[in-house]
Amino acid sequence: MLAVMKNTFAVFKTNKEFIMTIVFQPVLLFLLMSVLLPYTKEHSIGVCNESSYESSEYIVDSLNGLDGVRVEEVKKKDLNDKLMNSNIEVAVVIMDNPETNSPVAQVITVGGSEIETAVEAVVMGTNLDKVSDNDIVHVNKVKKKGINISTTLAFMIFKTLTSAMLLGNLIIEERRNKIRDRIFLSGISKGAYLAGMSSVYFLSLAFGTTLFFVIGHLFNFDFGMKYTVGYLIMMWLADLLAVAISLCASALVKTEDSLWVFGSFIIMPMALFSGLLFPYEFMPKSLKMIGACFPNRWIAKGIEIMQRTGGLVEAVPYMLMLLALCIVLFAIATVKTKRVSQS
Amino acid sequence: MFFELMKKELKVYFSNKVNWAFVVVIPLLFIGLFSVALKDYIGADYGTFDDGKEFYYLNVEDGKYVDRLNVIIERLTESTGVCFERVYDIEQAKKDVEKSKAYGVITVNADGYDYYRSPYNETEGGKLIRTMFVEMAQNEIENIKNYPIVVSNNIEVKVSDVDSYAYYTFTALAFTLMMLSVGVSLSIYDEREHQTIIRYRISKGGIWGMLGLKIVVGMIAGALQLLISFTFSTVVLGVKWGDKIGWMLLLLLLHNTFAILMAIVLGLKGKNKAISQDMVFLITMLSAYLGGSVTPVYLLENIPVLKLLVKISPLYWTNQALISLYNDILDKKTLYSALISIGLAFIMFLLIAVGEKKKHVVMIVKETDDKKDKKEEVAA
Numbered sequence: 001m002l003a004v005m006k007n008t009f010a011v012f013k014t015n016k017e018f019i020m021t022i023v024f025q026p027v028l029l030f031l032l033m034s035v036l037l038p039y040t041k042e043h044s045i046g047v048c049n050e051s052s053y054e055s056s057e058y059i060v061d062s063l064n065g066l067d068g069v070r071v072e073e074v075k076k077k078d079l080n081d082k083l084m085n086s087n088i089e090v091a092v093v094i095m096d097n098p099e100t101n102s103p104v105a106q107v108i109t110v111g112g113s114e115i116e117t118a119v120e121a122v123v124m125g126t127n128l129d130k131v132s133d134n135d136i137v138h139v140n141k142v143k144k145k146g147i148n149i150s151t152t153l154a155f156m157i158f159k160t161l162t163s164a165m166l167l168g169n170l171i172i173e174e175r176r177n178k179i180r181d182r183i184f185l186s187g188i189s190k191g192a193y194l195a196g197m198s199s200v201y202f203l204s205l206a207f208g209t210t211l212f213f214v215i216g217h218l219f220n221f222d223f224g225m226k227y228t229v230g231y232l233i234m235m236w237l238a239d240l241l242a243v244a245i246s247l248c249a250s251a252l253v254k255t256e257d258s259l260w261v262f263g264s265f266i267i268m269p270m271a272l273f274s275g276l277l278f279p280y281e282f283m284p285k286s287l288k289m290i291g292a293c294f295p296n297r298w299i300a301k302g303i304e305i306m307q308r309t310g311g312l313v314e315a316v317p318y319m320l321m322l323l324a325l326c327i328v329l330f331a332i333a334t335v336k337t338k339r340v341s342q343s
Numbered sequence: 344m345f346f347e348l349m350k351k352e353l354k355v356y357f358s359n360k361v362n363w364a365f366v367v368v369i370p371l372l373f374i375g376l377f378s379v380a381l382k383d384y385i386g387a388d389y390g391t392f393d394d395g396k397e398f399y400y401l402n403v404e405d406g407k408y409v410d411r412l413n414v415i416i417e418r419l420t421e422s423t424g425v426c427f428e429r430v431y432d433i434e435q436a437k438k439d440v441e442k443s444k445a446y447g448v449i450t451v452n453a454d455g456y457d458y459y460r461s462p463y464n465e466t467e468g469g470k471l472i473r474t475m476f477v478e479m480a481q482n483e484i485e486n487i488k489n490y491p492i493v494v495s496n497n498i499e500v501k502v503s504d505v506d507s508y509a510y511y512t513f514t515a516l517a518f519t520l521m522m523l524s525v526g527v528s529l530s531i532y533d534e535r536e537h538q539t540i541i542r543y544r545i546s547k548g549g550i551w552g553m554l555g556l557k558i559v560v561g562m563i564a565g566a567l568q569l570l571i572s573f574t575f576s577t578v579v580l581g582v583k584w585g586d587k588i589g590w591m592l593l594l595l596l597l598h599n600t601f602a603i604l605m606a607i608v609l610g611l612k613g614k615n616k617a618i619s620q621d622m623v624f625l626i627t628m629l630s631a632y633l634g635g636s637v638t639p640v641y642l643l644e645n646i647p648v649l650k651l652l653v654k655i656s657p658l659y660w661t662n663q664a665l666i667s668l669y670n671d672i673l674d675k676k677t678l679y680s681a682l683i684s685i686g687l688a689f690i691m692f693l694l695i696a697v698g699e700k701k702k703h704v705v706m707i708v709k710e711t712d713d714k715k716d717k718k719e720e721v722a723a
Contacts, residue, residue, distance in 0.1 A: 068474070125475075136480065226441070264364070284380065287376070310441045
């Protein structure tokens with residue numbers, strides 16, 4: 001097995017593109033996607049202050065003080081476009097009311113918004129005299145967080161699964177070029193051969209995952225959980241699953257082309273239904289039910305549970321499900337490889 | 344001769360089931376899935392306050408802060424639907440907040456309020472409720488109860504027709520057209536692997552004859568994908584392409600041409616088949632993300648750096664122009680989209696030409712060396 005591992009490392013050394021594709025490219029992509037995938041539940045409010053009263057600024061301050069919404073200043077001439085293009089969801093236009101000598105505000109939406117009444121409540125609750133009890137509310141301090149990893153999660157799982165396809169490619173190539181037969185002739189067992197190659201791939205993938213985890217910590221990424229090591233464990237399981245799927249696929253298909261078909265028509269739909277291209281929570285019920293059957297979702301679900309409950313124990317069932325699936329896939333790959341070799 | 348070769352190419356392309364899947368299944372899957380899956384998201388219906396709960400704990404049974412809290416509870420429940428629950432064990436309540444059982448715990452003291460939120464996983468709804476509470480809690484009851492500001496809705500807003508069905512019909516279609524080029528890239532790599540490309544290079548038609556065939560086959564596949572997507576979106580999703588359909592088709596075909604040429608470049612340069620297809624796939628995915636084919640483009644435009652970064656994606660320009668044309672607006676966006684597709688296609692063409700010229704020079708040098716060797720052999 002050690003000899004196989006050394007040989008696989010040698011292949012990596014010869015063709016540096018392998019290391020790039022398995023280790024560094026995913027990490028770079030993960031980091032890039034952490035910024036590029038802005039799926040957020042943050043609502044956006046546009047404020048257009050046309051009032052000449054100083055007190056109108058208090059309304060703007062009240063809105064700016066809201067957490068969980070993005071507030072931007074908008075010119076009146078851009079209001080229509082911004083609302084139409086969904087750049088803003090709610091517009092608050094503040095004008096003069098000469099009758100009361102105070103500002104008045106209009107809350108505008110296109111087709112309604114779930115925060116419309118909340119915004120109205122904030123606008124209406126603004127104290128224009130600004131004689132208020134400051135410092136009577138003490139909120140516990142929370143460490144400021146950076147990029148949220150949740151938006152990238154499905155993409156990371158998908159990329160991990162596809163990166164490991166190179167393992168399948170290498171196995172098929174060695175089989176086609178009869179290199180594998182020579183390895184078997186040298187006395188190395190089929191199980192040791194598969195385990196050797198898999199472990200090198202797993203270590204490479206796990207190295208990339210750990211690297212992302214460390215960088216994430218350095219850049220203060222928001223893992224959304226108390227014990228972030230839980231995230232790392234789940235991602236290592238994703239690496240293991242990726243290796244197991246690739247190994248199994250290489251044993252089941254004959255050519256590299258078929259492996260590509262496998263990637264496109266099994267891994268891709270699996271990822272799609274698990275929230276790769278659109279957030280899982282916004283999917284209709286029927287699609288969610290399909291997604292829940294795939295291991296990609298088990299990984300994501302495990303992480304979500306840890307985020308929600310703050311503990312690791314609650315995610316153990318999903319970890320066990322993943323491990324069990326990996327064992328089944330490894331078993332299929334070994335049995336199938338033995339049969340093919342015997343025939 | 345050309346038509347014979349063309350027939351052969353088409354036969355090879357369409358005898359591959361994977362290519363059929365890319366032409367037929369992928370666009371239907373993407374357009375259908377995206378349209379349905381992101382329907383609520385496009386409408387910004389995030390369920391922000393769904394099942395929202397807030398705990399409160401009274402350290403004092405009465406007083407002005409208790410009265411004020413009661414008014415706030417009334418206002419917040421009315422405007423957000425969040426329910427408030429009194430708790431009697433503050434430590435347990437805090438633990439429950441960390442387990443996402445409530446947004447936070449408000450403790451009423453004799454001199455004000457304490458608000459406890461989860462240090463790890465405060466939701467967007469929780470953030471909103473907390474800040475609304477803080478804003479209201481600093482006011483006297485009269486200010487919370489009386490509405491000093493008139494709220495009415497008398498500004499007219501033109502409503503957009505672009506729902507998730509229309510949006511993803513165009514953006515997902517442009518994406519899948521680009522994805523189609525993976526097949527072209529693989530086919531070029533096959534020619535290299537089987538060394539038939541060398542035969543093309545020394546044949547009368549030359550390499551350009553072969554590349555021309557690949558481009559035409561890619562265009563035919565693209566046109567077929569367009570037809571299928573058009574029928575699906577019109578009949579099943581009820582999307583009306585409108586009067587500017589001619590412009591839309593032109594932009595999509597130009598985009599398709601660029602994608603095919605890009606795939607040819609990657610097919611010719613890739614060192615390994617898997618890596619070559621991975622590259623095409625990666626570029627396509629990145630362009631799609633940045634171009635708004637996956638994440639609605641307005642979300643990308645709301646982020647400072649991304650606002651500029653999206654513009655490097657050719658899909659961004661195509662999608663923007665298609666949405667404008669769908670809204671019956673023929674403006675600069677159409678011109679920009681066409682020019683960008685043509686410009687990028689031209690750059691790809693140049694890359695192929697330069698690469699082939701280098702190969703040609705190598706072949707001539709090799710040929711001259713061979714002749715020299717032969718002459719020397721004869722002389723010897």
